[in-house]
Amino acid sequence: MEESRSFFRAKTLSFLAMVVVFLLVNALSATYVGFDFIDAAAEVPAGVAWMAAEFLPTVESLSKLDSILPALASTVLVSVASSCIAAVFAFALAVLGSRTVGVGKVAAFLARAVASVFRNIPVVAWALILLFSFKQSEFTGFLALFLTTFGYLTRCFLETIDEMSTGPIEALQAAGATYFQIFAQAVLPMTIASAISWVLYMVETNVRDATLVGILTGTGIGFVFDIYYKSFRYDVAGLAILAVVVVVIACEMTSNFVRRRII
Amino acid sequence: MMRSASGEATSRGARLSRKGSIRAHATEESNAVLWAVVVVLAVVSVFTMATIDYGKVDFFTACKDAVGDFWMMVSSPGLAGHFTFADVMEGLFVSLALAALTTFIGAVIAFVLGLFAATNLSNTAVAAAIKAVMSFFRAVPTILWVLVFSVAIGLGAEAAVAGLLFHSIAYLVKAYSESFEEIDPGVLEALRASGARWWQIVFQAVVPAKTSEILSWTFIRFEINFVNAVAVGAVAGAGGIGYQLFLAGSFYLNIHEVGLISYLCLAVAVVLEVAATNLRKRYIVQH
Numbered sequence: 001m002e003e004s005r006s007f008f009r010a011k012t013l014s015f016l017a018m019v020v021v022f023l024l025v026n027a028l029s030a031t032y033v034g035f036d037f038i039d040a041a042a043e044v045p046a047g048v049a050w051m052a053a054e055f056l057p058t059v060e061s062l063s064k065l066d067s068i069l070p071a072l073a074s075t076v077l078v079s080v081a082s083s084c085i086a087a088v089f090a091f092a093l094a095v096l097g098s099r100t101v102g103v104g105k106v107a108a109f110l111a112r113a114v115a116s117v118f119r120n121i122p123v124v125a126w127a128l129i130l131l132f133s134f135k136q137s138e139f140t141g142f143l144a145l146f147l148t149t150f151g152y153l154t155r156c157f158l159e160t161i162d163e164m165s166t167g168p169i170e171a172l173q174a175a176g177a178t179y180f181q182i183f184a185q186a187v188l189p190m191t192i193a194s195a196i197s198w199v200l201y202m203v204e205t206n207v208r209d210a211t212l213v214g215i216l217t218g219t220g221i222g223f224v225f226d227i228y229y230k231s232f233r234y235d236v237a238g239l240a241i242l243a244v245v246v247v248v249i250a251c252e253m254t255s256n257f258v259r260r261r262i263i
Numbered sequence: 264m265m266r267s268a269s270g271e272a273t274s275r276g277a278r279l280s281r282k283g284s285i286r287a288h289a290t291e292e293s294n295a296v297l298w299a300v301v302v303v304l305a306v307v308s309v310f311t312m313a314t315i316d317y318g319k320v321d322f323f324t325a326c327k328d329a330v331g332d333f334w335m336m337v338s339s340p341g342l343a344g345h346f347t348f349a350d351v352m353e354g355l356f357v358s359l360a361l362a363a364l365t366t367f368i369g370a371v372i373a374f375v376l377g378l379f380a381a382t383n384l385s386n387t388a389v390a391a392a393i394k395a396v397m398s399f400f401r402a403v404p405t406i407l408w409v410l411v412f413s414v415a416i417g418l419g420a421e422a423a424v425a426g427l428l429f430h431s432i433a434y435l436v437k438a439y440s441e442s443f444e445e446i447d448p449g450v451l452e453a454l455r456a457s458g459a460r461w462w463q464i465v466f467q468a469v470v471p472a473k474t475s476e477i478l479s480w481t482f483i484r485f486e487i488n489f490v491n492a493v494a495v496g497a498v499a500g501a502g503g504i505g506y507q508l509f510l511a512g513s514f515y516l517n518i519h520e521v522g523l524i525s526y527l528c529l530a531v532a533v534v535l536e537v538a539a540t541n542l543r544k545r546y547i548v549q550h
Contacts, residue, residue, distance in 0.1 A: 025367070028360075029364050032356065033364070034420055035420040043416045043421060044421070051411055054415075077310070078311060080311065081311035084307070120490075121528070125525045129333060129512070132329075134329065135325075211404040211407060216497075244402070248401070262296055
């Protein structure tokens with residue numbers, strides 16, 4: 001009885017301590033950046049109402065659809081291509097760097113380090129660096145997305161490959177299969193469904209990130225949004241947002257559908 | 264050889280291919296869908312690479328320059344007088360503070376919404392409605408939320424946090440509600456049978472069982488929010504280290520400063536990533 005009571009008391013105390021730490025961190029952060037909770041609570045609802053009224057596409061803005069749709073198509077194409085091509089390289093690196101079917105501990109360490117560096121350098125930094133040499137073009141945006149996706153997918157694929165069962169690989173090794181045969185007959189069939197599922201997820205993420213990269217590199221839907229946003233044509237900017245929303249939701253539904261079928 | 268039996272089961276139970284060898288793979292529907300997806304993705308990628316605008320630069324020179332720039336960025340980071348080290352550190356803390364605020368406010372809102380989005384604690388209609396709103400929140404890129412809010416309520420920390428909140432809430436509602444749905448139905452039934460009210464169920468059964476999982480998801484989101492705060496600072500001028508990164512890269516055109524700022528972001532991100540990975544392994548059950 002006494003024991004259980006002290007258990008619950010300790011639990012409540014640690015929970016309270018956590019809450020206090022949370023509140024302290026936030027009070028500190030808020031003072032540091034000049035964030036006022038009360039102001040924000042008062043401003044945000046009014047802001048949302050203003051936004052809903054201003055960014056609502058009008059009939060007139062529909063005439064701008066012929067500049068929005070090609071930009072949207074280019075964003076989608078770049079997102080798909082950057083995800084898929086990055087996936088090929090990431091898969092190769094992940095197989096070589098895997099702990100189960102890889103080529104050694106050094107390769108395993110290097111693969112993880114490379115993945116972490118490419119993933120964690122902000123996509124903005126990649127875009128800015130690439131702008132120096134590739135200037136403003138779709139290809140710059142493609143490369144920036146490619147590099148971050150490469151890092152992210154390498155990490156995902158490493159986990160997928162390390163988690164797969166080693167039975168079939170051992171069986172093939174015992175039967176004298178070569179490294180390539182083991183890759184083609186065991187590693188690939190066991191991991192491809194989950195790899196494709198990751199790629200589909202990445203396509204969706206990249207459509208959103210492509211908007212950000214597009215603003216920096218002057219391409220795609222991000223650039224079109226930025227032009228209308230900066231010239232105060234909020235109704236057309238709202239239409240561009242709506243176009244992105246439709247595409248992202250369509251991507252999500254397609255990838256959910258495919259994922260249910262293949263896994 | 265039974266050539267007519269291609270693809271059919273033979274008397275020995277093995278499927279033979281046209282050449283008469285034993286088929287190792289069965290053609291199932293899931294395989295067909297998988298290959299269709301692979302083919303579609305490959306075709307779209309090839310088409311994109313063939314038609315993409317490569318700009319007015321010579322491809323190979325640009326590649327060489329890009330590698331050179333990257334090497335300069337990683338090998339000689341430094342400051343060129345546009346910022347002091349104290350400025351950059353302050354920017355880093357501003358980004359961290361924006362991420363912390365977003366995570367905290369997002370967690371509180373998402374906790375409430377998560378309870379109503381969990382099918383075992385709420386009714387199906389409410390849960391479906393919340394999930395639909397969340398997928399709209401997620402569909403609008405974070406940067407657009409921030410840009411919209413910086414005109415709606417004025418440029419500043421409030422706009423950055425408000426814009427970052429949407430994805431944060433959507434992500435956490437999904438994580439929390441899925442974790443609530445994993446609660447043993449027997450426990451809920453026992454509490455309901457003994458007459459517990461809804462909030463008693465929540466605070467006596469759901470929260471105590473899921474505290475560590477909720478905290479882990481929240482921290483994982485903090486990591487993502489930091490990355491987003493940097494990106495948003497760069498493009499929306501919302502301040503923080505991201506804005507300095509943008510100034511260094513596209514205003515002062517200084518690769519050394521971009522390098523230093525990238526290293527700082529990298530260091531913070533790697534620390535947060537390692538912590539988040541460990542938390543995930545320890546407290547979140549793999550499905």
